[in-house]
Amino acid sequence: MKRLRTENIDLDAADMKILRLLEKDARASTAELARSVGLSAPSVAERIKRLQENGVIEAYCVKINPAALGLKLSAWLRIRPVPGQLSVVAEIIRETPEIAQCDRVTGEDCFIALAHVGSVAELERVIDRIIPYAMTNTAIIQSSPVVARSPLAAVKRSP
Amino acid sequence: MKRLRTENIDLDAADMKILRLLEKDARASTAELARSVGLSAPSVAERIKRLQENGVIEAYCVKINPAALGLKLSAWLRIRPVPGQLSVVAEIIRETPEIAQCDRVTGEDCFIALAHVGSVAELERVIDRIIPYAMTNTAIIQSSPVVARSPLAAVKRSP
DNA sequence: CTACTCTCGCAATATTATTTCGAAAGGCAA
DNA sequence: TTGCCTTTCGAAATAATATTGCGAGAGTAG
Secondary structure: OOEEEEOOEEEEHHHHHHHHHHHHOOOOOHHHHHHHHOOOHHHHHHHHHHHHHOOOEEEEEEEEOHHHHOOOEEEEEEEEEOOOOHHHHHHHHHOOOOEEEEEEEOOOOOEEEEEEEOOHHHHHHHHHHHHHHEEEEEEEEEEEEEOOOOOHHHHOOOO | OOEEEEOOEEEEHHHHHHHHHHHHOOOOOHHHHHHHHOOOHHHHHHHHHHHHHOOOEEEEEEEEOHHHHOOOEEEEEEEEEOOOOHHHHHHHHHOOOOEEEEEEEOOOOOEEEEEEEOOHHHHHHHHHHHHHHEEEEEEEEEEEEEOOOOOHHHHOOOO
16 A cells, blocks of 8 residues: 655545545545545545644635626735735735635745735725735636636646 | 525525535535525535536535645746747646646747646756747745635625 | 415434444564 | 564444435516
């Protein structure tokens, strides 16, 4: 049984298969997963529990279509706080529900954030909350060649 | 029963509550959801089915920690294809498993992509695949003030 | 008013999840 | 090598859940 050793956590082929199956449908039943992996349901349940406890699995998420909620416009914001206002900006971002994702990054921009809004006017309103404390650059999403996929496939390449 | 009308889809309070509960734990059982919402399990199951069919729920995902897989370095790439190479670049991005997310955007950059890699050398290798066809700008993620959250919270603000 | 549609929940049935526990395999020390 | 311990597994029993069928009630339209 080949094991992939990562971060003091050994992931064997069965673990990887479980993760791949959950990647496809995170609501798959334990019984179903067990049949696909070729182990019993209690074994698979135990493995999932371990993957959760070891921090490999962080959460199970539902992917909701923003457009179906009327949020037709998505945009990436690059945000560069004015000196001394970094933590103010971070707090504004956190408290702005339109912002669905935000990373602090190296480089001249400090934050990269994703926003979903219903209109250009709303996008302006989001930006206007940030503008007093930072310079921003906005790029509207036109399409998504790669919709969010898990990092699993990259592991094959990085032994 | 108040209904939120979006995109020819009516979402009532129970639908919203189901979505919120799934946002927290997408593997919650139908029985559990039903108890929280105050409806029967068959009703909740029927509603989830409708939310899926209507495209509100697009998928159920597992959030895997890249670092736990040895992918310790994450970066945002801004990618600007050389004229005439846009579709080549799109194909490279799609075929590069290290790239977990990618949007095509307005503005001087054409793509914004997220990559998870095991080292700086690997990041270089990813970039080297793109470099012949595009200019790139790389920003390493230092922290994530907002980890990916669903667009649900933004709906309250956008009636 | 009647007829139709939609939503709901009850009850029965099928399936799954969890728990308990013994067996087997693997690893380590003597 | 043997013996002991640990880990993993799966069978079986029990509890819980999921699905299906169907009737009831509410809402809407004519």
